[in-house]
Amino acid sequence: MITLAYAYIVVGFFFASISILSLIDRANPRRARTALFWALLATSFWAGQFLGDLGNGLLALALVALAAIGLGQGKPPTTTPEQRRESAERRGNLLFLPALIIPAVALGGTLAVQYTDWGPVIIQEQHKTLVSLVIGVLIAVTVLMIWLRPPVLAPLQEGRRLMDSVGWAALLPQMLASLGAVFLAAGVGDQVGRIFAEYIPMLDTKTVAVAAYCIGMALFTIIMGNAFAAFPVMTAAVGLPFVIIACGGDPARVCAIGMLAGFCGTLMTPMAANFNVVPANLLELPDRKAALNGVIRAQIPTALPLLIANIVLMRLLAFP
Amino acid sequence: MLVLLGIGVVVFGFIVRANPLLVVMAAALTTGLAAAWTPAADITTMTNAARDTLATFGKAFNDSRYISLTWVLLVAIGLLERAGLQERARITIANVKAATVGRLLWVYLLIRQGTSALGLTSLGGHPQMVRPLVAPMAEGAAEAKFGALPDRERYLIRSHAAATDNIGLFFGEDIFIAIASILLIKGFLEGYDIIVEPFELSVWAIPTAIAALAIHSLRLWLLDRHLTRTLSKAPTAEAAQ
Numbered sequence: 001m002i003t004l005a006y007a008y009i010v011v012g013f014f015f016a017s018i019s020i021l022s023l024i025d026r027a028n029p030r031r032a033r034t035a036l037f038w039a040l041l042a043t044s045f046w047a048g049q050f051l052g053d054l055g056n057g058l059l060a061l062a063l064v065a066l067a068a069i070g071l072g073q074g075k076p077p078t079t080t081p082e083q084r085r086e087s088a089e090r091r092g093n094l095l096f097l098p099a100l101i102i103p104a105v106a107l108g109g110t111l112a113v114q115y116t117d118w119g120p121v122i123i124q125e126q127h128k129t130l131v132s133l134v135i136g137v138l139i140a141v142t143v144l145m146i147w148l149r150p151p152v153l154a155p156l157q158e159g160r161r162l163m164d165s166v167g168w169a170a171l172l173p174q175m176l177a178s179l180g181a182v183f184l185a186a187g188v189g190d191q192v193g194r195i196f197a198e199y200i201p202m203l204d205t206k207t208v209a210v211a212a213y214c215i216g217m218a219l220f221t222i223i224m225g226n227a228f229a230a231f232p233v234m235t236a237a238v239g240l241p242f243v244i245i246a247c248g249g250d251p252a253r254v255c256a257i258g259m260l261a262g263f264c265g266t267l268m269t270p271m272a273a274n275f276n277v278v279p280a281n282l283l284e285l286p287d288r289k290a291a292l293n294g295v296i297r298a299q300i301p302t303a304l305p306l307l308i309a310n311i312v313l314m315r316l317l318a319f320p
Numbered sequence: 321m322l323v324l325l326g327i328g329v330v331v332f333g334f335i336v337r338a339n340p341l342l343v344v345m346a347a348a349l350t351t352g353l354a355a356a357w358t359p360a361a362d363i364t365t366m367t368n369a370a371r372d373t374l375a376t377f378g379k380a381f382n383d384s385r386y387i388s389l390t391w392v393l394l395v396a397i398g399l400l401e402r403a404g405l406q407e408r409a410r411i412t413i414a415n416v417k418a419a420t421v422g423r424l425l426w427v428y429l430l431i432r433q434g435t436s437a438l439g440l441t442s443l444g445g446h447p448q449m450v451r452p453l454v455a456p457m458a459e460g461a462a463e464a465k466f467g468a469l470p471d472r473e474r475y476l477i478r479s480h481a482a483a484t485d486n487i488g489l490f491f492g493e494d495i496f497i498a499i500a501s502i503l504l505i506k507g508f509l510e511g512y513d514i515i516v517e518p519f520e521l522s523v524w525a526i527p528t529a530i531a532a533l534a535i536h537s538l539r540l541w542l543l544d545r546h547l548t549r550t551l552s553k554a555p556t557a558e559a560a561q
Contacts, residue, residue, distance in 0.1 A: 008385065011392045041388070048382040054371065057378025061345065068342045079402050088404030088411060095408045099400060102393065103438050106497055110519050129518040130386050133393075133498045140396040148403050158398025162442070163391060168341055173500035174387040175344045177507045179326075181380030182348040182373060184511055186323045186355035224327075225334045228501060229344075232508055233327065240512065252516040255505045256494065256524035263490040267483075271334050279446035279482035283455055285475050294479035295486075302487055302536050309531040317527060 003124040007134040012045030017156045018163055022074050028164075030072030037066045037168070060178065067168030074164055076157035098140055098147070105136030173228055180232025189236025196238050206249075207315055209242040214311045217258050218265035218303075225271025227262030234258070243318070253318040261310040267303040268296060326351030348377050384507040390498045397442060409435075409443050410453055420465065421458045421477055422544030425484045426537055428454050432488025433533060437495035444485050455481040466551035473551060480543055484536070491532035494525035 019038035022031050040063055048056055079087070088095065109132025112119035123131050141155050151157075163170065183189060196216070202208045216238055220230035239258050243249040266272045270291050280288035280295050287293045292300075326347040333343030352373025353366060397405075413431065418424040432444045443449070455478045462469055462477055469477070493499045497518040502525075509516055 004386065007389060011389050014392050014395065044382065045385060045389075048385060051378075051382070053375035053379040053382075055378065056382040057374035057376075060378055060381045061374065064341045064345045068339045079404075081407075084402070084404035084407045086404075088407035091403065091408070093408065093412070095400060095403060095405050098396070099405070099440055100438060102396060103496065107519070110497070110517070126515075127386070129497050130389060134389070137392050137396050141399065144396065144399045144403075148399065150399065150402060154402065155395045155399055158402050159392075159395040162394040162398050162401075166391070166394075168339070170391055171388060172340055172344070173504050174381065174384050175341055177384040177387055177504050178377045178380040179344045179348050180508055181511055182351050182376050183323075183326065185373075185376050186326070186351045188323050188326060188351060191321060191324055224330055226340075228504055229330055231501075231504060235508060251509055251514045252520040253524045255509065255516075256502075256521045257528060259501050259505060260491065260494060260525060260528040266490065267486060273337075275486050279450060279485070280479075282446050282451045283475075283478040283482060285478060286471075287475075294475055295482045298476070298479040298483035299486065302483070302532070302539050305535050306491075306528070306532055309535065310528055313527045313531065317524070 001124055002122060002131055002135070004127040004131060007127075007131050008045045008048075010134055010138070012042045014156070014159060015039075015045060016042035018160045021076065021153075021156060021160050022164075025074035025076070027075035028072040030070065031074065033066055033069070034071045034074070034164070037063060037071055038163075040066070041171070060175070063168075063171060064175075067171070071164075071167050073167075074160065076161045076164075077151075078158060078161055098144055101140040101143060102133065102136040105139055106133040108132070109135060176226075176228045176232070179229075180236075183232055184236060189233060189240075192233055192237035193241055196242075203238075203242050204246045206243075206247045206319060209238065209247050210249075210315045210318070211311050213238045213243050213254075213258055214261035214307060214314060217262040218268075218307050221262040221265030222269040222271070225266075225269055225273070227259060227266055230262050230265070231255075231259055234262075243314075247319065249314075249318040250320055253320075254314060257310055257314040257318065261307055261314075264303045264307040264310065267299040270296065322354040322357060323351055325354045345377075349373055352376070380511075383510070384503075387500055387503040387507060390500065390503065393439065393498070397440070401442075406443065406448060409449075413449075413453060414457070416457075418461065420544050421462050421480070421547060422540040422542075424458055424461050425454070425480060425543075426540045428481075429484050429488045429533070429536060429540070432485060433492035433529065436489050436492030437529070439493075439496040439498060441489060441493050441496075441499070444489060446482060446485060450481050450485050454485065462547060462551070466547070469551070473547060476543075477547075480540070484540070487532060487536050491525075491529045495522050495529055497522045 015038045019035045023035035110129045113123050113125055113128040197203055200212050216234045220234050221227045224230050243254050244251050276295050280293040285294045329347040329350045353369055356369030416427050435443045458477050458481050502518050502521045
């Protein structure tokens with residue numbers, strides 16, 4: 001049976017190759033540091049379960065330290081813009097097709113495990129989607145290697161090119177999830193929940209609880225600049241105790257829509273620099289330094305009705 | 321109340337633009353230490369609290385490795401980019417024969433939301449698509465119709481080009497099962513012994529995606545109306561000055 005442990009080995013191999021290829025890339029001004037960063041991540045994927053809790057904590061601390069002093073970007077060999085344009089002209093819209101393999105296999109694998117007898121024999125039931133996803137990536141890469149015939153190292157070098165451009169930000173969601181665990185252990189959600197319960201009447205009725213959770217997600221995202229950071233706090237404070245436990249909401253539906261309510265907040269905050277400040281600079285807007293620049297002002301009239309739509313949708317759909 | 325200091329650290333960190341990973345780690349340690357602090361606490365208690373916090377963080381970091389598992393997707397996407405996937409997307413968009421700003425941005429919204437839902441989030445984006453392609457095309461569509469643009473309308477159109485990219489991305493990507501936010505939700509709920517499948521979560525992103533499409537389509541229609549109203553009269557107004 002293919003389990004998540006095998007998927008971790010594959011992904012660990014990916015990070016380990018990035019590390020080695022970075023180390024031998026003289027074009028990367030900080031190649032030792034970059035190589036060490038990805039090597040630590042590969043270690044986590046290969047051997048995290050043997051390191052112990054404190055060991056993993058120290059590993060995370062080392063990753064943070066390396067990210068804080070700064071990683072470098074290498075220059076992996078790739079095609080020129082002219083070659084790409086030529087290939088795009090020649091191959092046409094067929095190029096979009098291999099991209100569909102990954103979601104198709106991920107979905108197909110998930111459904112096979114759920115609805116067939118042979119599915120659970122091949123794929124670990126508990127992690128069916130993630131395992132299917134990694135299988136999908138391997139199939140897509142095989143198809144692309146046969147079709148495009150690039151150099152043997154091309155998939156790893158192209159992966160490194162993109163990974164280098166993402167950099168340490170690649171770990172932010174995982175780090176925020178871990179911060180959520182520390183918040184949980186320290187009772188941060190309970191405290192925020194107590195504040196909510198104190199100031200908002202009838203928080204145990206469905207409509208009020210749903211509205212408080214969605215608006216809280218949006219507001220907290222505006223403050224923190226990131227729905228990922230707001231989600232663990234607001235869900236532990238209001239989503240879980242009130243919408244899910246007290247009112248009987250379905251966890252998957254409440255959380256899925258709650259996260260999207262947070263995204264409405266992302267549209268309205270200058271703290272979300274990547275999405276709202278970077279484009280204002282790129283497009284040379286005259287008000288790019290203002291708190292509410294042109295991009296944010298163009299987004300608010302969509303974000304507010306959509307926040308209301310999320311409240312209505314959660315109220316209607318989350319209590320089956 | 322002291323444990324809320326961690327949230328303050330996050331906000332402060334984002335304001336001073338410190339490295340977000342550093343901010344997260346600092347917030348975790350602050351929270352752990354604040355939870356353990358009493359007026360009677362000595363150095364040993366606080367050192368132990370810091371060590372325990374780091375262990376709690378480490379356990380969660382190890383348990384949520386699957387959130388970073390999705391980066392392996394980049395191997396396939398990188399290969400496709402090597403063969404000109406982005407150039408192909410550009411050609412496809414450039415072939416859109418939409419007469420107005422609103423309609424052009426609407427077609428881009430559909431493409432951006434649709435490809436994000438398939439996990440192809442890197443096809444769009446401000447440096448890759450909006451600045452070199454979508455914004456100039458939108459400005460071009462307006463110029464073809466109304467002549468030279470006043471600065472106000474030019475910047476309004478550019479802002480809308482960026483906004484459309486963000487909205488298409490945000491409310492499309494959660495339909496894909498392996499996007500970080502979906503896995504973050506899964507990991508969070510697992511901490512409370514609630515097991516959900518990424519698939520269940522992504523299905524419930526669809527109603528909001530439809531609402532976002534409807535609302536933003538209306539906005540783009542209104543943008544066209546606004547531009548027509550403001551710019552059709554503009555030449556006469558300028559001539560009168």
